[in-house]
Amino acid sequence: MMYKMVEKYYPDWKITGEMMLTRASGAFNDDSLRRTHPIDVDVKDPETVAQIFDQISYGKGGMILRMIEKFAGFEEFRQGIHSYLTAFSYQNATGADLWKNVEKSSGKPISKVMEAWIKRPGYPYITVTKKGGKLHLEQGRFLLDGSVSEETWPIPLTVKRKGSEDSVLMETKRMDIDARNFLKLNGDESGFYRVLYDDSSYQDILGSMKDLSYLDRWGLVSDMFAFLVSGKLKFDRYVHYISFFNDETDNTVVQEISAQLQQLYLLDHRNRNLLDTAEKFYKAQLARLGSMKQGESVNDIILRGALSTRLAMIDAKFASETAKKFDSLESEIPDMRGAIALSAALHFGDVKKLADKLAKVRSDEDRVKIISAMGHLKGEDSYNFVMKLIDEGKIKKQDITSYFASLGVEPANRDLTFRFLPDVVYRMAKVFVGTATPGRLLYQVVQYVGLGRTKEMKELLNRISTPLIERGIAQGLESLAINENLLKNL
Template sequence: QAKFKLTLEVPSELVALSNMPVGNATFAGPIKTVRYLESPPMSTYLVAIVVGLFEYVEGMTTKGTRVRVYTQIGKSNQGKFALDVGVKSLNLYKDYFDTPFPLPKLDMVAIPDFAAGAMENYGLVTYREVALLFDDKSSSASSRQSVAITVAHELAHQWFGNLVTMEWWTHLWLNEGFATWVSHLAVDSFFPQWNIWTQFLDSTTTALRLDSLEASHPIEVEIHHASEVDQIFDAISYDKGASVIRMLQSYLGAERFQKAMASYMKKYAYSNAKTEDLWAVLEKETGEPVKDLMTTWTKQKGYPVINAKIKGNDIEIEQAQFLLDGSSGSGMWIVPLTSRCGAYDTEKKLLLKLKREKLVIGSQCGDRKKGGNFWTKLNIDGTGFYRVKYDDELAAALQNALETKKLSLMDKIGIVDDLYALSIARQQTFASLLHLLYGYRGEADYSVLSHINTVTTSIAKISADATPALAGDIKQLLIKILLSPAEKLGWDPKKGESHLDVMLRPLLLTALVQLGHGKTINEGVRRFNIFTRDRGTSLLPPDTRKAAYLAVMQNVSSSNRSGYDALRKIYKESAEGEERLQ
């Protein structure tokens, strides 16, 4: 790390930005010389310079830090949402880490052509336009959410990565895993109605799928040269890293975890740290065996499946490494197990250190003979980075709990994702998975239906290759699950509807189009034809355009190119990045 004091000579009409505020500027005809204040100690990869024609919107944090969002001329209004999230993020992180943002200003810049999604340069964060700008008239609800998470992620780096920097690229996950986790913490605080932690399970399930492959790698990968680092900017560093942090926070408790993180920030501010340094602070502050526990998750690849069998008033549990190809691995983990049974006020915790253990449940889980309220769910709300395989009796009880609406949204996602993965690995049958899926009829939650759509679409693709006749039946099952909530929401937005319902509508319509549902396809084409004649029509708002575009493409062929030509024309004429991505 080093302190930087930069001077730029640039054309006088251009805006010139760097990590620190301008100290002074002098003009000599068409050229100006801009001198910036000296920076605190920082890593060389965080030094940044941006020069161009920009305008900006501005806000202030509670401690008086100036925050600006710079855009191309004429787009500054689209930076207001990101500015609001940015100011709130700096305020929240200051309190969470009990450490103020150390620079006198923070600039965020929307760049039209930018290779990365965003880059967390100290005090000067750069973004693709679609990752920073939001237009109430032309942007979708999913875009609003994506901008919020991206801004919160990049500003988390101002603490995790910039103020405290990894000792070497081997510890990259400290930057990316923590920024991913804490960005969801921030967005959940700003927008609790988004149920962002339920949506976070998308990140966890993505990492679980990747980490079940033999070709996966540990969270910590020994990097010998900086040129190797691109190989670990993946879902293991980001999503598995964030997921095991969520697991650790759940095990330690939110309050103890936060206090320990604040101590870590203060101890290593303006210096470098490695993974073991973080474990040492957490262990000292909480008295828990953090290093032994977490080393099993960061230094070896993979994760366990917990086999659960009921025997009397106990559940016998056994861990084994889960591999998607059905083979067996030799990994062993210290697993923070959680369980609930019969109701959501019966939480139990067990730190599984051995291959086998017993979980005593007693009579609080209900009467097994009478059924009804008897059920047990391991890995509450998917906080643990592992899968669970239940014996037939436990699985049947969970099916009943699902159908009688006793499971949380997160647990609804967890049981179907586990059973899907176990079916792929040939540890369970696809018949048992399809039987479970029937229990989701009537579901109306965005995150749950999004996951059902992902799982069932994958099954349909697999069956289309293996048993084509079954693929049609699976499509009809998914249509039955999706059609009812789709008809309830319709194509047109409703006044006062929730953010999640706004996101659910295009998910359902797009899925039904892809499944070949004729009525949905015809309606999409009808609305598209109106849109081509009147771009300002309310019949095709940004959220539902993708579904209509896909519907049009269903009818495109070598002899009927009109729909394709119309879509290509819209693409060429669109000035908005998000519209081009549709």
């Protein structure tokens, strides 16, 4: 609801794009693991409560409602909610009651569709193959490990064509649709599914991007990366398709591509082809944005900071230049301060310099940026220094996650993180008692720290596992296996 209201009153902010980058991306990723859960979960104990309020509950839940609104029709969906609220005012109600009211107002099988989407884990992907004047569609469950599943869903399809849009419910494993004037499946990314096209269809779509919305373009690049990770798309084809977006001007799409390139860098930071591709993209986009201008959109300001942070990680010269602004950090543009702090950590490599600045800044946001940058300082001496700051209360307890997350993904610190992982988990568990936060940190860092030592990582995690972090461990190990397979194809 928050995103809908902001989109209505401030359309220039493109807040739906922010929803896609955060809520939707997180839900797509987590729900493509085998260790996932349905939206509708039977809660039996406090540990379950702590672990299920995640990207599935919030991100997938919101995306499914968005899909059903599109399927039912905006006005019909609104009428269904109104009748539901009227009928059950001051009474108890269930989710099924809501679906029945939307079904009544729209005349579409909402209840059947919703039951399939909220009671089951996972989501589908659809392959699209040209066959004469038809497009052959086939669905199956999407899993990042690349395995095949024959599951099917009732999928509300939005078929975008030149000058029109069709709505079709795909209830079978396979179906054909008319190829005439076809632009793209899943118009405006209204559905919670991915689409893999054959090469001919990709070329047609990429040649018609002027007819696609920024959400359509975001969906294309998001799906391409997912198919790269799962082994359904070769790295050279991914790079080729992404090259069509080198001149992209929409912030949501640029943020998505730059995040993908950063993730690939974290997996294979010595891959020269990958580094060149990422550096070229980041520099081209920063050149397009230029320096900050009067009246510039907030989205451009945020994007410049994100691109600068990612470029600093792979370009020592850029980091050196950016680090010169560290002494005047508080007077710099707020959205550039994360990039400046990271650049200072990478260029100076001096934990005391960052600690001195940490003691002086007044903004909690600036403190978190410096703490996060400290995770990129190399070596055990820096780690021990930061632990002392934590023990002395000079780093707030709630901010330690920012340090440990950066420490775990920094290529130079992965051996260090592996050795001290039990200490990291112990410290996290002391601070975030009874929550899933330590498990979520493990999910985030294990997939990088464990690269090249899967067996040892499993043994270590088995020794420190507890019910509250068990799910995070399982997700981290599953993601580690996925990353190991991806590395073989880069």
